[in-house]
Amino acid sequence: MKLRLFVPVLAALTGGCSPSFEADLPDVEITQHGLKMAGVPGAAVVGDTSVTSSFTLSPSTWAKRMNSEIFVHRATITDSDSLANLNFIKSARVTAAVSALSEGTTPIMDYERSVDAPSTSVIAVSPPAPIDVTSLWSANQVVIELQVAGQLPEQDWTVDLALNLSGNITYKF
């Protein structure tokens, strides 16, 4: 009698509980090393100009299958060349889009250098609130674009662009 009652209850309990997996990713950094920025000949004469460079990310297939929430909470531009500093950058903007032809872009970073800012070779910006890039993450390709403005070098130069992501992934079998 007990077995006849126990077996269905146990089966319902174990079978009714579908296995699930959930992980919090507090800090994942995606760094694009050596992102090439074009030099501006005669920049000293021309004055402030802007250049744009972009690269493409392909989120992992396994990650896209999961019900993920991905946020960007920090973007960092670091000099990876022999430049003394990045003081010549008066403004910088980083955007993300599903593809290069996409009109809708998601701003990730907006930077304006203040007049009395100290000399630095690292520009780091944390938005007031984490930026939701979940929809971008589910795409096959994400185009990240960096635009800088200021009295830029005449020669080509490179930077490292790092995006710090956080989020969580869940999966139910």
Next chain:
Amino acid sequence: MTAAMQRTISIALATAALLLGIPRPAAAQAAADIQQNLPAVPDAPAAAEIQQSPPVVPEVPAATNIQQNLPVVPEVPPAAAVEQSHPVVPEVPLAADIPQNPTVIAEAPAAAAVQQSVPEASTQPKRLPLFGVMVDVGVPDGLIGSLTIRPRKWVRVSGGGGSNGISSGWRAGITFLPFGAGPSASFEYGGYQDGDANALAKTFGFGSSPVLQRVGYQYMNAHLGLDFGTRRFVFFLHGGVTMLRGQIHNLDTLIPAPPAGDASATGTTEVTVRRDPNAKAVGPSLKLGLIVYVW
């Protein structure tokens, strides 16, 4: 026949009557009647008490011994009077003799008490063993050996350690058995230290991975089950839900770098997990085990 001979015969008869088991009421009544005829024997009531307690029988002095004590009891009435009233009065000499044998008087109540306490003890429920050892195996518990305490029939607590094939761990839990046996509900919490799970993965045919180099977790079980046995040996089968928590280490080795278009123009991409992810999994679990209560 002299009075001494009559007393001797009476004592012998009394002893024989006791050994043969004369019914208590008759013996008691005879003793009471005789006591009325023996005003000079102040300890006569003790005879009635002794006769009502069969364990005293083996300790009744033999007829010869009683006979030896007879000269000390001058108050015994004439044998003729005793014979007229109660021909088989066995207790008269005994009643006279008891005061001179304090050992018998002292032991008689104790023997009676023992005789009365034996049936009471047999009716009381036996105390369940309190402490035991338990061994069980399951997922994700692994193989656990525990000490178990059963303060009540319907509850037991346990704590111990074991291995999941990767590292050593611990677990504590409580089990409720509303009927003492049969259906049970268990709640447990345990954990395992970080250990290299690659060897275990190879055992099951999986390849090695840096992610498996450090595997550790904490878990909580909520189980229903059946427990068979109550006293010394208990076998159980428990199943239910387990919530498992842990950190995933070396995850960045598992994530491939996103391919870049033109590496010469756009550089290379690197993915770094700067803080290990916290993982939580919920799923079914099952275990079976054996408890041996030792004390």
